[in-house]
Amino acid sequence: MIDDIRTLTAALARDPASLAYADLAEALRRRNQRDEALRVALQGLSRHPMHADGHDVLARIYSDMGDLDRARLAWSKVLEIAPDHGGALKGVAFVRFRQGDSDAAAAALEQALAVDPSDDAARRALDTVRRTPMAPPPPPTEPAARVTVSAPEAGPAPSPPPPPPPPAEAARVRPPVFSGFDRSTADILLLDERGLVVAGGLVSSAGTDVSEVAAAGLAGVSGEATRTGEYLGLGGWRTIVAEAESANLVVAPVGEGALILVRRDRSMPVGLALRFAERARGTASTWLAGQGA
Amino acid sequence: MSDELGRALDRISRVRGMRGSMWVSAEDGLPVAQLLMEGVPGKAVAALAASLVRKVSGTAGAVGAGRVRFVQMEASGGTLLVALAPPDLLVVALADSRVNIGLARLEMMRAAQAASR
Numbered sequence: 188m189i190d191d192i193r194t195l196t197a198a199l200a201r202d203p204a205s206l207a208y209a210d211l212a213e214a215l216r217r218r219n220q221r222d223e224a225l226r227v228a229l230q231g232l233s234r235h236p237m238h239a240d241g242h243d244v245l246a247r248i249y250s251d252m253g254d255l256d257r258a259r260l261a262w263s264k265v266l267e268i269a270p271d272h273g274g275a276l277k278g279v280a281f282v283r284f285r286q287g288d289s290d291a292a293a294a295a296l297e298q299a300l301a302v303d304p305s306d307d308a309a310r311r312a313l314d315t316v317r318r319t320p321m322a323p324p325p326p327p328t329e330p331a332a333r334v335t336v337s338a339p340e341a342g343p344a345p346s347p348p349p350p351p352p353p354p355a356e357a358a359r360v361r362p363p364v365f366s367g368f369d370r371s372t373a374d375i376l377l378l379d380e381r382g383l384v385v386a387g388g389l390v391s392s393a394g395t396d397v398s399e400v401a402a403a404g405l406a407g408v409s410g411e412a413t414r415t416g417e418y419l420g421l422g423g424w425r426t427i428v429a430e431a432e433s434a435n436l437v438v439a440p441v442g443e444g445a446l447i448l449v450r451r452d453r454s455m456p457v458g459l460a461l462r463f464a465e466r467a468r469g470t471a472s473t474w475l476a477g478q479g480a
Numbered sequence: 481m482s483d484e485l486g487r488a489l490d491r492i493s494r495v496r497g498m499r500g501s502m503w504v505s506a507e508d509g510l511p512v513a514q515l516l517m518e519g520v521p522g523k524a525v526a527a528l529a530a531s532l533v534r535k536v537s538g539t540a541g542a543v544g545a546g547r548v549r550f551v552q553m554e555a556s557g558g559t560l561l562v563a564l565a566p567p568d569l570l571v572v573a574l575a576d577s578r579v580n581i582g583l584a585r586l587e588m589m590r591a592a593q594a595a596s597r
Contacts, residue, residue, distance in 0.1 A: 389543055391543070391544045392544050397542065397543050397544065400542045400543065401539060401542060401543045403542075404535070404538050404539030404542050404543075405539060407535045407538070407539070408532070408535045408536055408539055411528075411531055411532045411535045412532060412553055412555075414528065415528040415529075415531075415532055415553065415560060416553075416555045416556075416557075418521075418524050418528055419521070419524065419525060419528065419558075419560070419574065420557060420558075421553075421555035421556070421557045421558045421559075421560065422555050422556035422557040422558075423555060423556050424553055424554065424555045424556075425554045425555060425556065426552075426553075426554045427532075427536065427551065427552070427553045427554075428550075428551070428552045428554075429536045429537075429539075429540050429545070429548050429550070429551050430548070430549050430550040430551075431540045431545035431546045431547060431548045431549060432545070432546030432547045432549070433544070433545055433546040434540075434543075434544070434545035434546065435545075436536075436539070436540055436543070436545055448543075450543060450545060
């Protein structure tokens with residue numbers, strides 16, 4: 188990533204009128220250098236005001252910053268320029284959903300699917316939106332999230348984490364795949380092949396749902412593990428165990444691209460945590476197979 | 481290679497199934513000292529191990545697990561093990577699937593703790 192940023196910065200320095208500013212802003216955004224990303228995006232757009240992908244990046248930066256109104260305006264601008272821009276349609280859906288307008292979110296996702304019927308992310312998001320019970324619009328000072336629907340991404344990196352819903356609410360809208368497991372909605376997380384949370388949950392010691400944050404991080408871990416296995420001739424990775432100060436984490440692939448994360452207290456021996464994770468993986472695998480995944 | 485670092489690698493390399501061990505700079509993923517079997521790509525192991533640890537540490541921090549001390553990645557053809565030796569070193573080991581992870585971990589953590597003192 189750092190190399191990407193260096194390369195793109197050099198490319199932009201050589202040719203300040205280049206469209207590389209959008210890639211550079213996106214790379215900076217993914218490194219959480221939001222202010223710098225915003226500066227690069229705005230500077231680039233001042234030269235290329237009709238560059239749809241530039242506005243798309245700008246929208247994602249605003250979304251990361253929690254400025255949903257500006258994000259929506261930027262995605263609307265993209266759609267003025269390129270009405271079939273799938274990323275912007277999903278972006279608008281994301282913002283609408285976060286603002287409590289499920290109908291508008293569904294309409295935008297249906298449009299995204301009309302443009303690209305093979306867009307699985309849009310299809311899943313639409314399913315999620317339709318499954319979600321209608322809720323009254325939240326007060327303007329509170330996060331509007333009712334379920335975990337992620338903002339769109341241009342590449343393979345994970346979506347920016349939206350403000351977390353309360354754990355109980357998150358658990359309510361996720362299928363009870365791990366019921367029967369200890370702390371089934373607080374310490375076990377199942378992600379699909381797109382890095383989206385599909386079951387379980389991860390709750391911080393403060394009681395907030397950190398599932399989306401974990402999902403974002405796990406995409407990077409999985410990618411790095413795959414790369415490591417390939418480069419070193421180790422083959423496909425089976426598990427990653429991280430022993431940390433206050434908890435042990437076990438990450439494992441489930442089927443074709445899905446991932447499971449299990450967090451166990453440090454007091455549980457690593458071997459036992461691995462067995463627990465293996466059981467949870469088996470359960471997840473069976474459930475995913477039943478879903479046709 | 482300093483004597484102390486070399487001795488630690490020697491102890492780790494005696495564990496059955498071990499293909500190589502190294503000290504790696506955590507910041508830039510460059511090898512500091514290494515004891516590898518022929519054919520083990522030291523620079524690649526160092527770079528990839530450091531990168532993996534960064535990613536894992538980021539996730540662990542984000543989910544409240546705290547600072548990572550040891551990482552093991554098990555794959556179909558072997559295992560990559562990393563012990564963190566704060567503030568700036570990693571003990572990295574590459575092993576085949578016969579390795580006794582518990583024993584390797586013990587030696588690696590011992591080396592990491594000695595280096596951190």
